[in-house]
Every structure is written in structure tokens, then in C-alpha cells.
Amino acid sequence: MAESQTLAEKVFSELSTAIVRGELAPGEKLSEQALVTRYGGSRAPIREAIQKLEARNLVVRVPHAGARVVSLSLEELRDIYEVRLELESMACRLAAERMTDEEVADLESLLAEHARSIEADQGLSYYQKSGNLDFHYRIIEGSKNGRLHQMLCGDLYHIIRMYRYRTSTSTERPLLALKEHQRIVEAIKGRDPQLAELLMRRHIQASLTNLETRLAHEA
Amino acid sequence: MAESQTLAEKVFSELSTAIVRGELAPGEKLSEQALVTRYGGSRAPIREAIQKLEARNLVVRVPHAGARVVSLSLEELRDIYEVRLELESMACRLAAERMTDEEVADLESLLAEHARSIEADQGLSYYQKSGNLDFHYRIIEGSKNGRLHQMLCGDLYHIIRMYRYRTSTSTERPLLALKEHQRIVEAIKGRDPQLAELLMRRHIQASLTNLETRLAHEA
DNA sequence: TTCTATTTGATTGTCGACAATCGATGGCTG
């Protein structure tokens, strides 16, 4: 059933996950010939896949010189986080205004589930990976702004996740994060856009400083 | 000297300006064959150009069905403006923090020039077109955030300009806009990020409501 | 007549080969 997608899209999605997972190191060159022998097909769909990756800012392509996996400097990473901080705070404010009561209830039950899985000391890794993303994702969707959703989920998140893989080994602070999440949902439930925005801003800023210290230690 | 650019890029830039200028109507189909006969070359570079246009959200491509010039609904246009409002206000805040004194001085002289050209009742159209863009562009650059610059200038502005062409005939309010610009620069010069952000937010919001009423009248 | 199934036409996706360009290796000159 999933065979209706074009070959270029399949290669694109495989390459995309490979880059995000770190299987292709930042700065590594993507030779069209090599990709042909690996993924099969001809050069045309591979080129198209590479262009799609370029559109998502996962690779950089320079004419007549080929494509390389993007390699961000600390300044560029900070720039991205700065933009994400602003956009996601905005999304949270809009979500407090526009989410339906049902969506808010669903969000609450999601957090309750997270609390249980943490309390049982199970699935800590789950919460770090998917759970955290689920929470943020729902709020972004709750903003009811398609372009905002596209920019955050389509463009920024892939890059952020790509750089998280290298640094996400250190012990997260799931309990603290969960509490922050609960307060945010509370603000949304109370239909307090300004408070919701402020709490989300602080929440992301915390994770930003967290990442910065880790990157500083690494470098 | 400018012949080192690849054919695909040339077609891309020509198509890009054609779309922004409205020579290609929204929703119009872009047949690869037709583009080949018009711009020359083969289908390969044309396909690449179309994909680049898709990356900038100027066309939408559905597999096996071809590419069409993007046609935004009122909701989508509102979404875009909502995001632009937030990002450019953010840029203004950052500019107040990070612009060098020299850049601020240049911005002041630019506004003085605008004031002269308006006072002389000359170049009103110039001010509407390039002048306004120049002002916003410099502030975005002053934010010293490359990603922010890319998102605003690379992705959002083309679409916004595309829809301005159809509605920019009504008499703008250049005098009022100039005054708002001057106040913004004053805030930046005073190194007051919060005020600068607030003023820019109001400034863009005004132009947004302006556009909305015009679109409503048109539809 | 109207709805459905089919065929047809055109458009897009894919392929393999050729030409243009860039980076590297090696030789020549000072």
C-alpha cells in the first residue's frame, strides 16, 4: 500500500532518518554515485532526494562540488534555538486561545500517563524521546497555525533532533520537565495566553542552557 | 561573469520573479514541457528549478500530478502574517541589542533620506516598494541571527510580496509608516529592546489589518 | 439519460549516456 510513493521520496526519507540518527556524520559528503550503488535506482531520484534534504536544511549543496551533511557551528545552533524559543512560545500562547476543550483534556490525560510511567520508574527513555516530543507537538498543533506547524516541525525539529542524538545521553531531568509541562497545561486550561507563553519560554530556555553547557563540555 | 551559475538556478530565479510579479497566476499549472519550450534546456534543470520553488513554498507539487503556483487561502495568508509578525518583532528586539552604533547611524540616515523624498513629493512609489523593504531588511540583518534572516527573507517575504502586488495599488500611508519607522529607530538607538519590539509589532499589525480589509473588499 | 468501465492521451518519474566543471596529481620554471 505504501508503494505509491515515488522512489525519490523513499530515498529521501531513508536518508533523512539516517542523518538525524547520526549514521551520516555532519560534514560527510554525499556522493551521488555512492548513493546509487547503495539505494539502487538511477541518479535522477537520488538528486531529487538530495534536493529535498537541502530544502529541509539537512544538507548543503554547492554547485559543481556536491552535497554534504550540514555541520552547524555553535552560533548557528544557538540561532536556531533562539528562533525555536520564540516560535514555540508563540505557539503556546495561541494554543491557550484556540485549543478546544477536548484537546486540552487529551493533553491532560497524556501528562497523567507520563506521570505514571515515570512514577513506576519505567519508560524513562520513552519519556525522553517520544513523550517530550508528543507534548510539544500537540501544543504546536493546538496553535491552529499551519505555517507555524510547518516551520517548527518540518524545518527546525529535524536539525534539533539531529544534534540531540549526540548529547542526549546525559541524564535528563524528566521530573522537572514534567512539572513544567503540567504548569503549562494548567495555564492553557485556564485560558491564560500570556502565562502559557511565559512558562513555555522558560521551559525551552532551560533546555537550551542545558544543551549549551553540554556542548561546551564536549568541545 | 555571472554565467557560472547553473542553468537550473537561472530558470529558478526567472520563474521566481515571474511568480512574485504575478505574471504567473496563483493556481496556474507549471507544465515541464511548456517550460522547456519557453526557457530552453532540457527537463532536468527545469525539474530542479521547480523543486527549488517548492522549497521556497512558491509552488506546490503533488506526485504524478505536476506543479502549480501556490494559491493561498485567507486563513493561510493570515497564518503567514501571524508568524511574520512574531519573527520580525523578535528581530527588532534583537536588533536593539546587537546592532552596532554605526549600523544604527546608517539606519537613521536612510530614514532621513526617505523623509526628504517624501517631503519633495517625489519617489512615493519608490518608498512604497524598495524603501519599506530596505528598512525592514536592515533591522532583520541587525538581529545578527542568520536563521531568522533566512526564514524571513528567504521563505516568508517572497510569498508576502507576491500577494502585495495584487493589492498594493491602494494608497499606502507613507507618512504614517515613516513616523512609525522613526520611532522604531529611536527605540533601537536608545537600546530599549522591549519598546522596539512593541513598536515593530504594532507597525506590522497595522499593515496586516490594512491588507485584510483590502482583501476583504476584493473578495 | 446516467452511471460505470475502459481506452486513450498526455504528463510525470526514471533511466543511461554525454558534456562541463572542479580538485588533485605531476611536471616545469624560477
Next chain:
DNA sequence: CAGCCATCGATTGTCGACAATCAAATAGAA
């Protein structure tokens, strides 16, 4: 020996043709 230039190899950009897919027009049955 250092530095510049030419040649070579490899990679990318471009081309024309073929195969797969979709949309419309046509024919047939209820």
C-alpha cells in the same frame, strides 16, 4: 626547493528517450 601551470581523474550538470502513472474522453450497460 618553492611556486605556478598543465594534465588527468572524478564528480556534477545536462540531455534525450523510455516506462509508469494519472486525467479526460469514449463507449457500453442499466
